[in-house]
Amino acid sequence: MKNEGLFNYLLRLADTNLILGHRLSEWCGHAPYLEEDIAMANIALDMIGQANALFQYAAKTEAKGRTEDDLAYMRNEREFVNTLLSEQPNGDFAMTIVRQFLSDVFDFHFYESLKSSKDEMLSALAVKGHKEVTYHLRHTTAWMERLGDGTEESHSRLQKALNELWCYTDDLFELNEGDKRLVKEGIAVDPASIQNAWIKTVDDVLAKAKLVKPAGVWQQKGSREGIHSEHLGFLLAEMQHLHRAYPQAQW
Amino acid sequence: MDTNQLEQNFDAKLARNESIEPKDWMPDNYRKHLIRQISQHAHSEIVGMLPEGNWITRAPSLRRKMVLLAKVQDEGGHGLYLYSAAETLNISREELIDQLLTGKAKYSSIFNYPSLTWADIGAIGWLVDGAAIMNQVMLQRTSYGPYARAMVRICKEESFHQRQGYEIMTVLAKGTAEQKAMAQDALNRWWWPSLMMFGPPDEKSPNTANAIKWKIKRETNDELRQKFVNQTFPQADIIGLKLPDPDLKWNESKGGFDFGTPNWEEFYNIIAGNGPCNKARISARTKAHNEGAWVREAANAYAEKKKAVLA
Amino acid sequence: MAQDNQGMLWEVFIQTKPGQPHRHCGSVHGHDRELALQNARDVYTRRNEGTNLWVVPSNLIVASSPEDIGPFFEPANDKVYRHPTFYTIPEGITHM
Ligand SMILES: [Fe+2]
Ligand SMILES: [Fe+2]
Numbered sequence: 001m002k003n004e005g006l007f008n009y010l011l012r013l014a015d016t017n018l019i020l021g022h023r024l025s026e027w028c029g030h031a032p033y034l035e036e037d038i039a040m041a042n043i044a045l046d047m048i049g050q051a052n053a054l055f056q057y058a059a060k061t062e063a064k065g066r067t068e069d070d071l072a073y074m075r076n077e078r079e080f081v082n083t084l085l086s087e088q089p090n091g092d093f094a095m096t097i098v099r100q101f102l103s104d105v106f107d108f109h110f111y112e113s114l115k116s117s118k119d120e121m122l123s124a125l126a127v128k129g130h131k132e133v134t135y136h137l138r139h140t141t142a143w144m145e146r147l148g149d150g151t152e153e154s155h156s157r158l159q160k161a162l163n164e165l166w167c168y169t170d171d172l173f174e175l176n177e178g179d180k181r182l183v184k185e186g187i188a189v190d191p192a193s194i195q196n197a198w199i200k201t202v203d204d205v206l207a208k209a210k211l212v213k214p215a216g217v218w219q220q221k222g223s224r225e226g227i228h229s230e231h232l233g234f235l236l237a238e239m240q241h242l243h244r245a246y247p248q249a250q251w
Numbered sequence: 252m253d254t255n256q257l258e259q260n261f262d263a264k265l266a267r268n269e270s271i272e273p274k275d276w277m278p279d280n281y282r283k284h285l286i287r288q289i290s291q292h293a294h295s296e297i298v299g300m301l302p303e304g305n306w307i308t309r310a311p312s313l314r315r316k317m318v319l320l321a322k323v324q325d326e327g328g329h330g331l332y333l334y335s336a337a338e339t340l341n342i343s344r345e346e347l348i349d350q351l352l353t354g355k356a357k358y359s360s361i362f363n364y365p366s367l368t369w370a371d372i373g374a375i376g377w378l379v380d381g382a383a384i385m386n387q388v389m390l391q392r393t394s395y396g397p398y399a400r401a402m403v404r405i406c407k408e409e410s411f412h413q414r415q416g417y418e419i420m421t422v423l424a425k426g427t428a429e430q431k432a433m434a435q436d437a438l439n440r441w442w443w444p445s446l447m448m449f450g451p452p453d454e455k456s457p458n459t460a461n462a463i464k465w466k467i468k469r470e471t472n473d474e475l476r477q478k479f480v481n482q483t484f485p486q487a488d489i490i491g492l493k494l495p496d497p498d499l500k501w502n503e504s505k506g507g508f509d510f511g512t513p514n515w516e517e518f519y520n521i522i523a524g525n526g527p528c529n530k531a532r533i534s535a536r537t538k539a540h541n542e543g544a545w546v547r548e549a550a551n552a553y554a555e556k557k558k559a560v561l562a
Numbered sequence: 563m564a565q566d567n568q569g570m571l572w573e574v575f576i577q578t579k580p581g582q583p584h585r586h587c588g589s590v591h592g593h594d595r596e597l598a599l600q601n602a603r604d605v606y607t608r609r610n611e612g613t614n615l616w617v618v619p620s621n622l623i624v625a626s627s628p629e630d631i632g633p634f635f636e637p638a639n640d641k642v643y644r645h646p647t648f649y650t651i652p653e654g655i656t657h658m
Binding site: 272274275276324328331332335338343344345348349401404408544547548550551553554557 | 565566567568569571587588589590591593594597605608609625627628
Binding site: 018022025026028029030031032033034035036037038041042044045048049051052055068069072073092093145146147149150151153154157238239241242243246248249250251 | 297300301304307308309310311312313314315316317320321323324327328330331334369419422426427429430535538539542543544545546547548549550551552553556
């Protein structure tokens with residue numbers, strides 16, 4: 001396939017948005033208070049919307065007659081290339097906020113850079129994504145500060161979440177051979193180029209939240225090649241089962 | 252002014268169809284009735300998020316997933332607007348939530364039925380939101396200002412809820428044989444509970460008389476129920492689904508349908524806590540409330556520390 | 563456990579187009595100013611309704627009372643000379 005590299009790159013972005021949006025949507029009806037329920041659904045809707053657009057573009061790029069739903073609902077565990085961070089379970093509100101925050105910081109710098117992609121469609125999606133994530137980051141930053149500097153309990157929960165999720169942060173920056181070619185062509189973002197910015201933003205917020213950055217943590221990797229934690233299989237089983245149970249059906 | 256005079260002024264205002272505002276004098280029973288009705292309504296929106304929320308993670312397409320999430324989110328917003336309206340009557344959100352979780356306050360019995368298949372999401376949007384909208388359209392003209400204004404906002408947002416449900420049913424009814432059966436099954440299960448949503452028959456509804464007198468409600472339970480049956484029959488018919496009522500037939504003389512009697516014994520039992528999902532619903536709300544307590548405490552502690560309010 | 567605390571009540575005012583006045587649209591809870599503002603955004607601008615938001619603590623709003631209607635507002639009833647229609651101008655005069 002001519003555009004296999006781009007197709008594969010789009011799946012990385014689409015899968016991550018879908019899986020993280022899906023995780024957030026699990027909160028709907030169960031958040032700490034009503035306003036936050038609505039806030040989390042807004043973020044989830046932005047992310048699933050972004051996934052939808054990326055899958056459509058991927059389907060078009062592939063040009064094999066598959067649709068966005070085929071890509072979301074008919075691929076298996078090893079074909080999904082979302083980040084390890086995005087698939088981690090919601091846990092308590094601290095886990096959800098740390099997961100979202102770390103991911104928002106990445107997306108914030110990532111979209112900023114992707115805006116100048118030579119691929120017009122990607123660049124347009126980045127402009128939209130950057131506006132959205134700027135707000136998401138403002139929201140998660142507010143919670144990082146409040147939970148980090150709130151009560152003893154909230155502080156320790158947040159620190160614990162940070163310690164547990166830190167091993168998935170290097171995985172955010174992974175890229176494969178196809179991605180590297182796209183970087184050279186000015187289409188994809190070189191994750192290494194935004195790593196310092198990511199570290200700085202994260203450090204600033206951790207300081208305000210009075211959190212200690214985990215050090216010397218062995219990093220889990222592999223999502224770029226479809227190697228996941230066990231959580232993804234269950235998520236996909238739930239998400240895809242209805243669609244797959246009636247293969248001939250329209251919805 | 253003595254109470255008599257105040258009461259006369261209040262009645263005169265109602266007679267002129269002027270709205271009653273939070274600081275206006277109002278009879279104690281009017282206030283109590285409102286708190287009961289508005290909070291019950293708010294709780295229904297919040298508990299109502301649960302049966303539909305169940306299917307967000309399983310929605311069969313990306314489009315359906317987004318629509319359902321946006322829809323359930325809206326219901327949360329409705330709960331929020333209504334809690335705020337109740338708060339103007341001098342009761343706090345904390346108290347209102349406590350009343351729900353301790354079983355002191357009721358919510359619509361319909362949300363104690365389980366949502367078993369995807370078609371239930373269609374049936375809920377079409378029938379449950381449809382019935383709710385009928386009630387809410389009337390309540391836009393309710394006598395208490397903050398309640399009426401919340402309703403105006405809610406009705407605007409509701410406009411897509413029923414449509415998305417009906418669209419789901421339409422697609423299923425025109426789909427494979429299995430899908431059509433799924434749609435009919437959901438209609439069979441949700442039809443009678445939807446009719447019960449309007450409340451008991453007028454002669455057995457203890458609060459209706461006052462609600463009408465105070466112009467809180469402007470149509471009775473039975474009037475609204477009749478309207479709902481009349482409007483729903485053709486909607487079912489056009490997509491080839493059948494309302495599960497052998498007694499349903501057109502009555503030329505009243506210009507509406509005659510229809511069977513819902514199982515009121517089941518209705519009262521569900522209200523008494525014996526529905527299939529009563530316990531699950533309240534325990535889900537209690538869990539969210541308890542597990543969120545440390546978050547709310549943290550936000551409060553942070554605000555105290557930073558004196559961020561009006562610093 | 564400390565007493566439940568759902569956050570303060572805030573009144574939300576929304577500007578729907580640049581240049582338009584802010585209008586009251588409802589209330590939200592929030593434990594501090596930033597959360598209140600974010601909550602107002604998340605609750606009240608989901609349908610493209612806004613270009614600007616104010617949030618004001620509900621308890622800081624000073625309101626007149628129903629009893630004030632007479633003394634506050636009725637004295638304005640007879641000041642007809644404040645309205646342009648009170649004045650007679652010759653026919654054919656425009657732009658005034
Ligand atoms: Fe609603
Ligand atoms: Fe609704």
